[in-house]
Amino acid sequence: MLLGACSGPQSALDPAGREASEVALLFWVMLVGAAIIWLVVIGAAMFGGKWQKQPLSERAGLRIVLYGGAVIPTIVLAALLVFGLRLMPMLRAGEPELRITMSGEQYWWRVTYAAPDGSKVESANELRLPAGRAAEITLDSVDVIHSFWIPSLAGKMDMIPGRTNRLVLHPERTGIYRGVCAEFCGRSHAFMAFPVVVMEPAAFEAWLAREAAPALSKADNGAFLANGCGGCHTVRGTQATGSIGPDLTHFADRQSIGAGILPNTPDNRRRFIAETETLKPGVRMPSFGALPPAELGAIAAYLGSLE
Amino acid sequence: MLFRSETPNLWTLLAPPTVWALHFLFCYVAGAIICAKAPEALDELRLAIAAATILALVFIVVAGMQAHRHWGFGSDMPPHDTPTDEDQQHFLGLATMLLCALSAVAVIFGAMPALFIAECMR
Numbered sequence: 001m002l003l004g005a006c007s008g009p010q011s012a013l014d015p016a017g018r019e020a021s022e023v024a025l026l027f028w029v030m031l032v033g034a035a036i037i038w039l040v041v042i043g044a045a046m047f048g049g050k051w052q053k054q055p056l057s058e059r060a061g062l063r064i065v066l067y068g069g070a071v072i073p074t075i076v077l078a079a080l081l082v083f084g085l086r087l088m089p090m091l092r093a094g095e096p097e098l099r100i101t102m103s104g105e106q107y108w109w110r111v112t113y114a115a116p117d118g119s120k121v122e123s124a125n126e127l128r129l130p131a132g133r134a135a136e137i138t139l140d141s142v143d144v145i146h147s148f149w150i151p152s153l154a155g156k157m158d159m160i161p162g163r164t165n166r167l168v169l170h171p172e173r174t175g176i177y178r179g180v181c182a183e184f185c186g187r188s189h190a191f192m193a194f195p196v197v198v199m200e201p202a203a204f205e206a207w208l209a210r211e212a213a214p215a216l217s218k219a220d221n222g223a224f225l226a227n228g229c230g231g232c233h234t235v236r237g238t239q240a241t242g243s244i245g246p247d248l249t250h251f252a253d254r255q256s257i258g259a260g261i262l263p264n265t266p267d268n269r270r271r272f273i274a275e276t277e278t279l280k281p282g283v284r285m286p287s288f289g290a291l292p293p294a295e296l297g298a299i300a301a302y303l304g305s306l307e
Numbered sequence: 308m309l310f311r312s313e314t315p316n317l318w319t320l321l322a323p324p325t326v327w328a329l330h331f332l333f334c335y336v337a338g339a340i341i342c343a344k345a346p347e348a349l350d351e352l353r354l355a356i357a358a359a360t361i362l363a364l365v366f367i368v369v370a371g372m373q374a375h376r377h378w379g380f381g382s383d384m385p386p387h388d389t390p391t392d393e394d395q396q397h398f399l400g401l402a403t404m405l406l407c408a409l410s411a412v413a414v415i416f417g418a419m420p421a422l423f424i425a426e427c428m429r
């Protein structure tokens with residue numbers, strides 16, 4: 001039980017990327033170092049209290065204060081400082097092979113990939129990365145401060161309105177990880193997460209080409225359009241061109257619904273539309289629970305067809 | 308007044324931390340200006356910080372040597388708390404010497420990032 005947080009999709013102690021490995025190494029170095037210092041200090045206290053019967057001379061005492069209290073701590077701090085400073089430039093090293101913009105919005109993530117041909121590919125609420133390649137993530141926000149954190153891949157970086165921050169990720173192991181918003185941003189802050197899918201580079205390129213294409217769905221989108229979903233959501237290749245909410249062009253391909261809160265299953269698609277405001281308090285999408293069940297079903301089915 | 312002074316005073320006591328403060332300000336203000344106006348001049352910035360660091364350390368070492376002398380080269384141990392001129396001298400000398408050590412370490416720590424930064428963050 002105690003070790004429950006030490007592995008899995010959202011653990012900084014189970015790194016899957018270069019930055020996170022460095023952070024984990026730093027953590028272990030500090031932990032072991034702190035344990036050694038603690039043992040020495042407690043050991044000295046026990047020694048002084050139990051075995052050392054004669055008081056030390058004043059000179060010897062002052063010497064212990066000088067070395068134990070000033071010289072050794074200074075050396076340890078200097079070593080840690082060098083160790084930490086050395087990490088920082090490495091975190092941005094290397095020319096990125098992929099550029100992605102992520103923007104935080106209460107309470108979801110707008111994701112834009114720069115395709116190899118220079119065009120932009122709109123997506124949302126999920127980040128896909130090729131393993132073994134450097135990816136530069138440009139971070140900003142449109143409303144309040146959010147913070148972008150994928151513990152398995154790297155340390156966190158704030159998303160600040162009016163300022164653009166840069167983070168370079170070097171994912172190394174394929175798998176599905178979890179990113180979160182790490183800065184309190186409102187009532188549904190805790191429901192602002194996203195899956196991170198690290199793929200083989202070839203699979204990633206195929207996926208990006210698919211993601212760039214317009215929607216292929218042949219399903220009926222009448223109910224979707226009639227209820228005004230298209231006023232806030234874009235489904236490329238259809239009349240839905242809104243940009244207030246997440247792009248839904250290939251929504252069925254995503255791992256999760258509503259910024260990481262529910263697995264993307266048929267039942268959950270229906271539930272998210274019907275109970276939006278219950279699932280995510282303060283969300284900028286109205287609940288459509290009042291719609292007739294047949295219509296809800298038609299919309300959910302359409303969403304499920306958006307591969 | 309600061310150097311070659313026969314007796315320590317509050318100015319000689321405050322000088323080393325003041326040098327630390329000025330050095331700190333210089334590093335960060337110069338860093339901010341270079342990164343905002345001329346990010347390609349990082350190497351020059353590094354040199355300037357190195358020069359400022361050497362200058363500050365020389366000053367602090369000289370001040371420390373003077374404080375060591377005021378302390379009477381450790382002829383007696385603290386606490387220097389009898390109301391005599393000699394004890395006042397020894398107290399100020401020792402306090403200044405300790406502040407010199409602290410300031411020297413702080414100056415070195417403050418300059419260290421200049422060795423490692425690779426670029427101005429955009």
Ligand SMILES: [Cu+2]
Pocket residue numbers: 104107145146147181182183184185189192
């Ligand atoms: Cu947030």
